Amino acid sequence: MTDQMTASITGDSSKIAELKRQLQSSPEKKQLQLIPELVSTGAAGLDVLMEFLKEQQPTPVNLATGLAYQSLYQADTPIANEFLQTHFPTGIVPLSSEGGIDYRPLQQLLVKQDFLAADRHTLEKLCELAGPAAVQRKWLYFSEVESFPSTDLQTINTLWFIHSQGKFGFSVQRDLWLSLNKNWEKLWEKIGWKTGNSWTRYPGEFTWNLSAPVGHLPLSNQLRGVRVIASLLSHPAWSMKG
Structure with a gap:
């Protein structure tokens, strides 16, 4: 040598x-x-x-x-x-669930940074939490969100937050919403769901990587009005430690 x-x-x-x-x-x-x-x-x-x-x-x-x-x-x-x-056989984030739901596939998609597939899978998991009727219709009523177990919402949120370097997740969207005095129009603009009077078109106009605006994902209401996301961001899960 x-x-x-x-x-x-x-x-x-x-x-x-x-x-x-x-x-x-x-x-x-x-x-x-x-x-x-x-x-x-x-x-x-x-x-x-x-x-x-x-x-x-x-x-x-x-x-x-x-x-x-x-x-x-x-x-x-x-x-x-x-x-x-x-x-870490099931990943770095504890996959706790009160509903007996398997979050390993979501964890794997987020680790791979496949944010589009992870977003779709997140909606599937939320529908599972809501019950068979929501699974069949593939979207949520706001009243179903209110009864979600805090443990499961925290697990989903932590997976998004940890595997996006803190950019994505319900808690991130909630913090922005509160900082804007719960002004939805300002929130849509801030997180890139709307520009002026034009809604961002799904899926092509959304940004499925870490260059997206903070809070851009997940698309927690699939743009079905404000009531579902209002229920998500107002859920007791976010006022708890965990």
Whole structure:
């Protein structure tokens, strides 16, 4: 091995060691910037992310652990896959359900960033929560939303929030709605569902990636008026811890 190669390996090791130190000690915003940098270093960086996730257990999931999990999932290496299957067999977000609903398919779609399919699947899950009549008609009455279990809404919301780096989810839409004094017209504009007098057309005019406006997804009312989304954003789930 030449001196130049040795110096290069030593330099890479020093860089990874410094990135690891920063990842362990930095606030979440900085961690989100460090994770893609670690991924770009290859296998050694993925090792750091695996160690980071093990150290974070069993603390509640946050955006940094969510991105670390997602990065390992998308790296799709044998070692990363074995690690995730061993330590996170159903994903990084706990898939709690009072209705006995399986949220694993939704989790997988969101990890893959297939936001269009995830949005459609979310509506299916909401209809399952509402019952057989809603499953058959494929849309919701606002009165059905009011009786949804908080646990399930929080699970769906957390999946969207964690796997969008905090950009999407019912809670994000709710925060924007409240910040706009519950003005729906301003909300539609803010989240990209309407421009002037023109509604955004589904699905082609919506943005199905992270370049979308904050709160753009999920399309919680499928543009069926205001009552369903009003019930969703007013649900007791958002005033609870969890």
